[in-house]
Amino acid sequence: MQNEQSSKDNPLAVFPGLMGSAVEFAVDAAQRTILFWDVMRQRGNQYREHIAEAAPHVLEYDVELVVDGRKLDRPVNYLLARIVPPKGVTLEPGRRPFVIVDPRAGHGPGIGGFKADSEIGVAMRAGHPCYFVGFLPEPMPGQTIADIALAEAQFLETVSARHPDAEGKPCVIGNCQAGWAVMMLAAVRPELFGPIIVAGSPLSYWAGIRGQNPMRYSGGLLGGSWLATLASDLGNGKFDGAWLVQNFENQNPANTLWSKQYNLYAKIDTEAPRYLGFERWWGGHVNMNAEEIQFIVDELFVGNNLAAGTIRMPDGTAIDLRNIRSPIVVFCSKGDNITPPQQALGWILDLYGSTDEIRAFGQTIVYTVHESVGHLGIFVSAGVARKEHGEFSSNIDLIDTLPPGLYEAIFTPRSAAETGEDLIEGEWIMRCEARSLDDIRALGGNDAADDRRFATAARVSETNLALYRTFMQPAVQAFANPLLAGWLQQMHPLRLQYELFSDANPLMAGVKAMADQVRGARRPADPENPFLAMQGRVSEAVETGLDAMRLKIEAASEQAFTTIYGSPALQSAMGVDPHGDKPLRRVAKDPLHDQLQRARIADLKARIPEGGIREATVRALLYAGLDRRSIDERGFAAIQRVRQAQPDRTLADFKQLVRDQFLMLLIDEEAALAAIPGMMPEDPARRTGAVQVIRDVLAAAGDLTETTLERLGRIEALFGSQDAKTPLRMPARGGGGKLRPAS
Template identity: 50%
Template sequence: MNFFANPLLPTPTHQDKATASVGDAMTTLFDPFGFGRAAFDYWRDSVERSVLYLDVMRERGNQYLAHMEQTKPSVLGFDTEVLVDGRTLPQPTNYELLRVIPPEGIETDPASRPFVVVDPRAGHGPGIGGFKPDSELGVALKAGHPCYFIGFLPFPEPGQTVEDVVESEVAFLRHVIERHPETSEKPMVVGNCQAGWQIMMAAALEPEVFGPILIAGAPLSYWAGEHGKAPMRYSGGMTGGSWITAMTSDLGNGLFDGAWLVQNFERLNPANTYWKKQYHLFANIDTESNRYLEFERWWGGHVVLGGEEIQYIVDNLFVGNRLSTAQLVTRDGRRIDLRNVRSPVVVFCSRGDDITPPPQALGWIRDLYEDEKDIIANEQTIVYCQHDTTGHLGIFVSSSVSRKEHTEFTANMDYIDVMPPGLYETTITHADDRHDGESLERDYLLEFSPRDFEELDREVMHKPEDDRRFATVARISEINLGLYRLYMQPWLQAVMTPEAARWIRRMHPIRLGYKLLSDRNPMSVPLPVMAEQVRQSRHPVDKDNLFKAFETMASDQIVTGLNAWRDARDGATERLFMDIYGQPLLQAAVGLYGDAHVHRRRPGDEPEHRRFLEQRENELLAKIAQGGPHEAVMRAVIYVLGGAPATDERNFKRLRASRAALEPGANLSDFKRLVREQFFILKLDREQALNTLPTLLEGQTNDEIDAHLSHLEDVLSASGELSEHAASRFAQVSELFNQARPVEKAVASSPQTPKQAPQAAPDKTPTANAKKSTTPRRKSPPKQ
């Protein structure tokens, strides 16, 4: 970066720089000998780069073949040992639980919270969550957490279903918990992409085995999306539904080749797939070969899914959108309701992701809940974080994202675990950008701000008219699938053999691209010899070479052209989809026309959960006057910070450290229970909760009350100066604490508010009807 650039002038683009290089190179035109010399140098350099490029492609092919011949291919960058093989479970699956062995120089604490990464199985092989040292696993290992990895084998077990995989993951987590009896904290679980919705299903069925959950780039609301920015959500409608998935599985003799999923990803960005990625290697062949081969080892590691698995996924998730509306029921009759998840959920997505855009990552919140009060009533904590630019793979592959976002998530997992229920958004700021940066323990600070559904809707951008279109797609899909199964499937299943299916997989265009440029092709025999000779006498051309500049400009024009074609294609697809499935006649033909049909209905009421909520409220109301100074201090902190716009980990660390000093035996789960109980007590009856503060402090001496007030001041000032509203609440709490002093030594005045905040009048928010106005009531609570 040029720190001396004029900030008032526009930043030069890549095209500008290329044009400038051409301008510099044009000087060679006035030198006949220089012009010829530049032409010869460029010709020699381009020939050498071509030889080296073809040799890298040969190495890529060899790498692919060697990788696919392994019994357990993986790109995981850490040593592991198998703890549980999913093939030995009652319902066998091709998943495995691995213990990650810490690298040399890194020690983990068995008493620390376990950290589990679940890899996505969406066409590629396992290992992406620990692909590099700066990765999700690498960050957790450096923080001292014992780490585990849930990966998979290339081929599914016969008859394997999505439910079997979910049950396998639950069994793996139970095993992890058994390995760490010295800690009461449940494992933190990270699910990338497809693994995100998979672990959310598991957490809805077995919530007691999960600690905080981080879902990165995971789609949960499949009909959501912004017009012009979500091309993949139209795929099901443009193919007539999921019948083509069934046909592809039948052509594979019951197996679905993951290379077709990878091809769908590649088509999203043709400029990168067909030119930019390859040209970047060609233009920087001397430095980029290792990085390119490292990534291609994962990108080309195609795996196979069971036909029943992929059909379940397409029918129920991508076309039917049944997960985020609690319509899925297991074979033993259990409803998969994401409202049953008891662990805090962190949703990490990016505005630069065209595979899982923010509306699809966040829309499930709106699908399940009426508003943020509904989230609180269900005792759920949901935190979302949006990256501005990174793409889909960058969310869980990029080193810069791992060093920033994933490091902060890992460092703050205990804080997230005890946060009161509600909807929050996180922001991450660098220490250099803060006035209090010197006081931070790390380079970044993670802050949490409460959000409401009006703010959430600006990210989800829900359009009711789109729901009817996608509901029409779901009906059409069911009709077409039924016709396929009646007329075509019996014939295909009768003629397909395992050998024919294996030959079709081998002939897939993506797989052939790797095989044709490998040592199995006789034409590639001279390449390694030629490449070695070029490396020994390499003649790279200078950047100011006229012809090199023209090459860069030509590449930019090709990228621009392919991007324009992509935008035209996606725009035409979206318009065609909207026109076809927006037709009233088609909607009426499948029984969906008219306002009487609700196509994205929220889950209904269950009387068992309503009774549970009433019982829970009565229990908490009975505890309003029960407890001691710990309850009083926590209640005061929650009350004061309830009026603050944001908070961060510093308040939590000070509060937890003070509790540990007063109660050495207290663990994180006790602290979490205390925080949540006091939060709900304030929600149920704020007036009574505040009026009973002196009761909780009965028997305390003046010195002890002074210590409590000093501790409150220390905690509340950790995040900076209090707002005027928070300062008035602190003054109100201080007065209530003073009422608990012994009568003969009671003090009349309150201490100074933290950080010398402007003195404000006591909080005059009406509390007479607090119970009625703040008690969380929900119309559609889930079953517990």
């Protein structure tokens, strides 16, 4: 009876042993195949519905339109929207707003708020109001990159005007291609910005490491930017963003041709919602005007002119990234094959010869390098959002107050018995450690010979573009028309794959009915089925083969590029010195800046004796903590509590105070310390209270060194106070060399 009942529940149970496993797998595989194609059908229908929307996006949140860029004096297809906080999220009055700018790199907008654990989500949970800069699929006639920059400037002015009581200018996050756009605007309108976070953003386009990330060779191997011009001409003045997406697809053929689809097929019962959610964004292609893509390719991807300071706005203003006055946070990853760390950070080496030069320009640069996450993971990974983006959001005021210099953001897990636990937000502790340019160089990059090759490729691009415009463009433009442009766009392979498997194709008519029947009789194979294991091994073999093919193609591409553009004859013909060893992208020094710097130094020296207990306390705290070469979020949180108890001192005032006192110590440390007694009030209680603040802040992170203790002793002598309430003691022998607050 029991066997009969089992047979009714599972008809496949009548097949014994290996035969039973084979039949079970065959049924499961057939059902998964039908369900797979039904998901493809849903994907196609979703694509058609998405592109039919007036303003397609993939934001998880409700939004309110604030500014429509189409109604500006120089119309653009960009929009500013306010993110409506979801139920259960409370924004804190006075918190600076966050503005998330999504990349227009072939896809539609929304990836910065793709899900709850996202850049937008963690910023709102930290109490910040959030705004989103998105765009429509079609550009406005004649709009340029400069027009978009002007529109985004008006967006930021609007956001600041809506939050007049915020403790700082808006924090702006530029994802991927939006990163360079944000940096360009910040260079010409620095007063609009609070801290800037550029995530996965290429800023130094030639940089990279031999044998890795060969996308940088594409421009040279294709002969330069003339192909972008041809595509725009065939598009009747518009460039199809699907071609940019195709470039991303080509970087990982194993994922494009196999892994992505196989993962859905293998996990068909659970994977469909995630797959369809991502495909909604991945398939939402948008267009650009010919002028826009030409600027991007000529000035950035091939020309690499951003860090060189040779790009100019229409009014002639040079875009010099050294003019940015806001802290710049660079988030990149070693696992990113689109924007490797060298392209995200190489601009620092192009602009500066030392960290002293960074300080001289008053810039604060913070970077963090993830070990493994891929390009899209920087924006969409829930783990990255909860860790890196969450910490940036929670500690944005710390970043904004850092003294000028170069820092690396380090994240350590929060433990149960952490020192200063009440000063920690979230599950991670962020500290900013001082770095030098050698730390950036250690990541790898180009040598002088590599730069000559890329400079030659840029000159060849200019030549080929001129030849195309002279001999081919008139005929192509005469042949092109809106009908041809529309037909070419519809027939693009990336668009066609969605259309062919939607309900618009009569051959897909029966798939839904079959899938409904399968769901009602679904019989997945046992996870221990040997044929499932065999299926997995076959998949691994396919991936390995495709990866091997990719590596061979990449090696051949790199060899072709280095051979062609490393030719001394070609370099000479293109006006590049084959034997030059000077950096080709280094920005020239501005004599006016040197004069201003000397005047600034003289002013700071003259003001060293000025100030009272506040200035003396900050100066002393900076001096005592210089030995650590790092700033911990717990110490800053302790400072914030003291500052917030003094409502007359705004964050902007405090930031300027910290910077001035830090620079005074750099200019003349001994004179700055010697002036402290003259800044002290007569009241001994106030002096003792100031010392106590210094001790509390230093002890918050629990890692005082002997040198720090010696510095603290000198400060106490200068303040004339030896009776603070929290004495610090030497650790017990073998205690790791750390100093802890005495119990």
